[in-house]
Amino acid sequence: xxxxxxxxxxxxxxxxxxxxxxxxxxxxxxxxxxxxxxxxxxxxxxxxxxxxxxxxxxxxxxxxxxxxxxxxxxxxxxxxxxxxxxxxxxxxxxxxxxxxxxxxxxxxxxxxxxxxxxxxxxxxxxxxxxxxxxxxxxxxxxxxxxxxxxxxxxxxxxxxxxxxxxxxxxxxxxxxxxxxxxxxxxxxxxxxxxxxxxxxxxxxxxxxxxxxxxxxxxxxxxxxxxxxxxxxxxxxxxxxxxxxxxxxxxxxxxxxxxxxxxxxxxxxxxxxxxxxxxxxxxxxxxxxxxxxxxxxx
Numbered sequence: 001x002x003x004x005x006x007x008x009x010x011x012x013x014x015x016x017x018x019x020x021x022x023x024x025x026x027x028x029x030x031x032x033x034x035x036x037x038x039x040x041x042x043x044x045x046x047x048x049x050x051x052x053x054x055x056x057x058x059x060x061x062x063x064x065x066x067x068x069x070x071x072x073x074x075x076x077x078x079x080x081x082x083x084x085x086x087x088x089x090x091x092x093x094x095x096x097x098x099x100x101x102x103x104x105x106x107x108x109x110x111x112x113x114x115x116x117x118x119x120x121x122x123x124x125x126x127x128x129x130x131x132x133x134x135x136x137x138x139x140x141x142x143x144x145x146x147x148x149x150x151x152x153x154x155x156x157x158x159x160x161x162x163x164x165x166x167x168x169x170x171x172x173x174x175x176x177x178x179x180x181x182x183x184x185x186x187x188x189x190x191x192x193x194x195x196x197x198x199x200x201x202x203x204x205x206x207x208x209x210x211x212x213x214x215x216x217x218x219x220x221x222x223x224x225x226x227x228x229x230x231x232x233x234x235x236x237x238x239x240x241x242x243x244x245x246x247x248x249x250x251x252x253x254x255x256x257x258x259x260x261x262x263x264x265x266x267x268x269x270x271x272x273x274x275x276x277x278x279x280x281x282x283x284x285x286x287x288x289x290x291x292x293x294x295x296x297x
Contacts, residue, residue: 002238003237003238003239003243004238004239004243004244006238006239007238007239007240007241007243007244008241008244010239010241011241011244014241015136015139015140016136018139018215018219019133019134019135019136019139022133022134022215023130023133026130026133026215027130029042030128030130035122035128036118038128038214039114039118039122039125039126039128039214040111040114040115040118041111041114042214043110043114043214043217043218043221044107044110044111046218046221047110047221047225048103048107050221050222050225050226051186051225054182054225054226054229055182055183055229058181058182058229058233059182061235062079062081062181062182065079069235072235072236072237072238073234073235073236074180074234074235074236074251074252074255075179075180075234075255075259077178077179077259078179079179079181079234080177080179080181091176091177092183094187095183095184095187096183098173098187098188099183099186099187101190102186102188102190102193105190105193105194106190106193106194106198109194109198110198110202123210124209124210125209125210126205126209126210126212126213126214126217127210127212127213127214128213128214132213133213133215134213134215134216138213138216139215139216139219142204142208142211142212142216142220143216143219143220143223145204145208146204146205146208146220146224147204147223147224147268147269148204148269149200149203149204149207150200150201150203150204150224150267150268151200151266151267151268151269151272152200152272153199153200153203154196154200154265154266154267155265155266155267155272155273156272157195157196157199157200158196158265158266159265159278160195161192161195161196162265169189170188170189170191170192171188171189171192171196173187173188173189173192174187174188174189174192175258175261177232177258178258178259179234179255179258179259180231180232180233180234180251180254180255180258181232181233181234182229182232182233182234184232184258185228185229185231185232186228200267201221201224204220205217205220227242227267227268228267230242230251231251231253231254231267232251232254233251234251234255235251236251236252236255237251242268245268245269247269247270247271247274248268248269248270253266253270253279253282256281256282256285260281260282260285262281263278263279263280263281263282264278264279264282265278
């Protein structure tokens with residue numbers, strides 16, 4: 001429908017505009033920040049800024065609960081703040097405390113390796129020069145590589161976290177949210193924040209090393225975070241650019257994982273779930289849903 005056309009415009013526009021704007025924005029960054037700041041601290045600060053802005057962005061539809069947004073709600077259950085306000089306030093408080101605690105450990109884990117490498121050998125670090133800013137083709141191919149690597153790492157680490165002992169000790173915290181909302185994205189045990197979030201996301205850029213430009217790393221970070229929040233926001237927006245991905249997952253796909261606590265372990269794509277048969281319950285659920293509501297086909 002029209003939502004997919006909007007998604008296509010957003011996706012094509014994004015990869016067309018970024019290479020055009022990169023020289024101006026990155027030139028300003030180089031003029032105002034030192035090489036050490038850009039190589040060691042900038043990506044971590046950028047990551048946390050995207051997290052804060054995304055959470056604030058989703059606060060708007062949650063706050064107004066306008067029919068325009070609510071018709072795209074993925075889960076028929078009420079929002080947690082409408083179901084039990086007192087319980088929600090306590091959950092929200094725990095969520096922000098956990099996020100702050102995780103950040104206090106994860107941020108140094110992101111910064112310290114860059115700091116050590118900066119004084120050891122910058123030639124193996126991500127490129128930051130103006131001369132080799134990525135064009136559209138390089139940007140797209142490197143982002144695609146990072147997506148495939150992350151999706152693989154996330155799938156297998158996520159399956160590992162669903163083994164009996166690790167689920168009980170670690171991953172169960174993330175599943176306190178049966179109805180997903182934006183802040184549920186990074187509400188997790190510290191072990192999961194490192195094993196399931198940080199490592200799979202960082203793996204692609206780490207493999208590429210100095211073949212990837214830092215601008216691409218920042219774009220990749222933006223895409224990964226917005227995809228994760230899109231997958232937990234509770235809305236299945238038809239204009240989400242992530243719906244355009246072949247074999248794509250999505251909010252409804254991940255909402256099933258939270259509401260039924262079974263299968264659907266992937267992040268961007270569904271090929272690993274399909275290959276290992278870990279989305280069979282989801283497809284049976286869809287078939288049953290469509291048999292009851294045939295107009296949704």
